[in-house]
Amino acid sequence: MDSWKTLAIALLLSISTPALSGDNVNPIAAGIFITISLPTIIVGGITSLTTEPPKIFKSAKTDALAFIGSGGDIRGAEFEQASRYYRSTYTSPHMSDMQLAQAIATSF
Template sequence: MSRLRLLSAAALLTLATSASATSFVVTTDATVGALAATTETTSDVSSSFKDDKIVRAARDDAASFVASQGEIRGVRLQAALNHIRGQLPQLAASDMQLAQAILTL
């Protein structure tokens, strides 16, 4: 094998390893960021609405919503989501995050 081919193969191997490590770091950062956002939402909602009748009544609908990946949306869940967003307008959370938070109550 010529020296140029050997150096080219070594360079490609180095780049591939670097790209793989970078990809892992980006994926890990994205996953941790999403988990932190969900945890923060869960904490905000659970501490604010623990004894709220509208939100507590939506637990079964929230469970169906989460289990169906958002396909099943009951009227009690929709009422609870509207109620939560009305009480906490600064809360930037998806319907799925709020449904998961309702399940923790």
């Protein structure tokens, strides 16, 4: 049994990772890293939030194409929901429903 314990200890020691101390960290380098990377991360996150179109418009593309193809007679549920979202979220002047459908069809 001792040989199994010795083998197990040897195996665990061979695959374990060494613990490293953070005492040798250069505070100036850490400050420069934070000064450069933090604003970059914040600007990137805000940009992705503001330039990413709402998913409601992506899902309404099929209904927008049907609306355009029927000359405005067919109003699908997803296009109607996107139209209501557009009217409640964005300020005037609003696009007409046909213009909104064309924008959804070409953009998404």
